[in-house]
Amino acid sequence: GAGVSQSPRYKVAKRGQDVALRCDPISGHVSLFWYQQALGQGPEFLTYFQNEAQLDKSGLPSDRFFAERPEGSVSTLKIQRTQQEDSAVYLCASRPQGRHGYTFGSGTRLTVV
Amino acid sequence: GDSVTQMEGPVTLSEEAFLTINCTYTATGYPSLFWYVQYPGEGLQLLLKATKADDKGSNKGFEATYRKETTSFHLEKGSVQVSDSAVYFCALSDRNFNKFYFGSGTKLNVKP
Numbered sequence: 538g539a540g541v542s543q544s545p546r547y548k549v550a551k552r553g554q555d556v557a558l559r560c561d562p563i564s565g566h567v568s569l570f571w572y573q574q575a576l577g578q579g580p581e582f583l584t585y586f587q588n589e590a591q592l593d594k595s596g597l598p599s600d601r602f603f604a605e606r607p608e609g610s611v612s613t614l615k616i617q618r619t620q621q622e623d624s625a626v627y628l629c630a631s632r633p634q635g636r637h638g639y640t641f642g643s644g645t646r647l648t649v650v
Numbered sequence: 651g652d653s654v655t656q657m658e659g660p661v662t663l664s665e666e667a668f669l670t671i672n673c674t675y676t677a678t679g680y681p682s683l684f685w686y687v688q689y690p691g692e693g694l695q696l697l698l699k700a701t702k703a704d705d706k707g708s709n710k711g712f713e714a715t716y717r718k719e720t721t722s723f724h725l726e727k728g729s730v731q732v733s734d735s736a737v738y739f740c741a742l743s744d745r746n747f748n749k750f751y752f753g754s755g756t757k758l759n760v761k762p
Contacts, residue, residue, distance in 0.1 A: 540693075541693070568748070570748075572750075577754065577755075578754050578755070579654075579739050579741070579752030579753050579754050579755050580694070580739075580750070580752045581752070582749045582750060582751070585748050585749065592748070593748065593749065596749075628693070628694070630694075632747075637682070637699075637701075637743075637747045638696050638699075639694075639696070639750075640693075641693035641694040641695070642693050643691070643692060643693045644693065
């Protein structure tokens with residue numbers, strides 16, 4: 538597609554519920570990134586894939602967070618047993634091989650109640 | 651660790667006023683520096699970048715110069731427009747551009 542597509546745009550989860558957030562990167566983009574943006578803050582790095590390989594997951598805040606990209610295209614960020622502090626906008630970005638610039642999606646706004 | 655500090659907003663200006671949004675950074679090594687813009691309801695968009703000291707990034711009338719001696723990358727525009735109203739984020743990246751550190755954002759409101 539023309540841009541990075543994320544779904545759903547909005548998700549309300551009850552505390553303790555599991556959620557899955559989807560990212561469709563730009564076709565052919567090798568690198569894919571997930572960021573978490575709390576209200577009033579800048580995005581914070583979560584994890585990075587090159588094709589299907591997860592090369593850096595140092596930003597995942599706990600073992601309740603898990604990301605995968607099994608075929609090197611679509612990626613899913615899963616959060617188990619959601620907590621109120623997980624409420625944020627989750628941003629996905631992709632980048633083609635050999636380039637520096639990311640293209641960000643519009644994000645998924647997760648609200649845990 | 652690496653970090654970015656930018657001036658708090660909101661910043662409210664009249665159309666055609668001069669804009670400065672301050673940004674300073676802390677980093678090991680030689681980071682690249684960026685300004686991203688987020689318009690309401692949209693994703694982050696790259697506005698400009700500079701990859702080494704004394705480089706000037708520019709785009710759409712905005713400019714920023716990578717100042718290693720003051721560890722700064724201040725964003726400037728000579729004459730803002732209502733359409734520039736958005737949230738602006740300063741960021742730095744590691745040498746491989748695989749991890750970005752963002753400031754907390756500065757909201758700009760431009761009034762006609």
